[in-house]
Amino acid sequence: MFERRRIMAALEDAVLAPSIHNSQPWRFRIVGEEVHVSLDASVTPRLVDPSGRWALASIGAVVAGLEIALAARTGHASETTFFPEGTEAPGGPTAGGQAWDGATLAVVRTGDGEPGDASRLAAAMPQRHTTREPLRAGGPTDEEWAFVLESAVPPSGPAARSGLRAERAESALTITLVELTARADAERVDDPAYLAEVQAWIDREGRVGIPHQSAGPADSAHHYPGRDFAQSLSGRAGEAGEKEFEFPPSLLLVTTSEDGPLDQVLGGYGMLRAMLAATSLGLGTGVLGQALEEPASHAAVDAAASGSLGHRAVVHQILRLGHPDQPLSPGHTQRRPVSEVVLR
Numbered sequence: 001m002f003e004r005r006r007i008m009a010a011l012e013d014a015v016l017a018p019s020i021h022n023s024q025p026w027r028f029r030i031v032g033e034e035v036h037v038s039l040d041a042s043v044t045p046r047l048v049d050p051s052g053r054w055a056l057a058s059i060g061a062v063v064a065g066l067e068i069a070l071a072a073r074t075g076h077a078s079e080t081t082f083f084p085e086g087t088e089a090p091g092g093p094t095a096g097g098q099a100w101d102g103a104t105l106a107v108v109r110t111g112d113g114e115p116g117d118a119s120r121l122a123a124a125m126p127q128r129h130t131t132r133e134p135l136r137a138g139g140p141t142d143e144e145w146a147f148v149l150e151s152a153v154p155p156s157g158p159a160a161r162s163g164l165r166a167e168r169a170e171s172a173l174t175i176t177l178v179e180l181t182a183r184a185d186a187e188r189v190d191d192p193a194y195l196a197e198v199q200a201w202i203d204r205e206g207r208v209g210i211p212h213q214s215a216g217p218a219d220s221a222h223h224y225p226g227r228d229f230a231q232s233l234s235g236r237a238g239e240a241g242e243k244e245f246e247f248p249p250s251l252l253l254v255t256t257s258e259d260g261p262l263d264q265v266l267g268g269y270g271m272l273r274a275m276l277a278a279t280s281l282g283l284g285t286g287v288l289g290q291a292l293e294e295p296a297s298h299a300a301v302d303a304a305a306s307g308s309l310g311h312r313a314v315v316h317q318i319l320r321l322g323h324p325d326q327p328l329s330p331g332h333t334q335r336r337p338v339s340e341v342v343l344r
């Protein structure tokens, strides 16, 4: 009973994890001292995520959050088994991430190793949010980069064994990634179905979706190609406004060398750990997803990253890091109560 209470408390923190359009597609089953984490694909947006990779990444993020929250509470590292039933999707190999609907994607339990940096990352959980504001007071220092890159992947365990890495984009790669993101964004911005889907996740009822205060301003200098959550078929919502963004941004890449379902889950896992480490240093953390959503632009990102990094890299996340020149507005995004996402 004590263990169940501790797990429920850890889940309260874990569900603060990022998810695609704040859809929170995670479901949990407490089995003895283990937490089985599954995907509810019925609640995820489809047009922004045609391959289902963002659904899987959202699960990876919550698994990382749960590991950290449990470790901070117990003083022991968590242990996770990903894809305990094998990595073949029950819905068929071509159906993408959504084919994992209902399947257990990870089992998290308390192990007996050292908790590492869990307390520090756990303390950042309530502060972390996705930044859509300018970060004009400078990128991370070299020491800050080193800390964030190291924290993104625990030194042992399945993520390290699977080749998960967090890497810093050098300046030519940064410019290429910004251009590829802008191009991918421009291809979508006239698509009524895509815009309607984005709008359906703004100010949505029921503690999911993105509140309009979190949508962020547009870049008055037109350099920064963040996803525009204020854009609708009838134009931009006026209150989101414009501000000048930093340029070039400081970009972190979460990579593995393959693009299977485990890699896609680990992309979200590394994403949250990097965001928490950055948050603990007072850095803002943005997300540039658009270029990774269609096969052709994703292939162009991977080719550019592989060439620059000097190894085969499948890019799972492009994160923007930097110091804000004014206090960041607190995260307003809501979460479903844990009791709604714990299955009986």
Ligand SMILES: Cc1cc2nc3c(=O)[nH]c(=O)nc-3n(C[C@H](O)[C@H](O)[C@H](O)COP(=O)(O)O)c2cc1C
Pocket: 016, 017, 018, 019, 020, 021, 022, 053, 054, 055, 057, 058, 061, 128, 129, 130, 131, 132, 209, 210, 226, 227, 268, 287, 288, 289, 290, 331, 332, 333
């Ligand atoms: C897989 C994934 C992809 C995301 N892609 C984007 C994106 O392209 N642009 C963006 O602004 N936010 C993106 N986000 C951030 C989510 O919108 C955000 O996590 C969610 O609204 C909850 O807000 P919070 O992170 O502030 O808690 C992404 C999050 C995840 C997990």
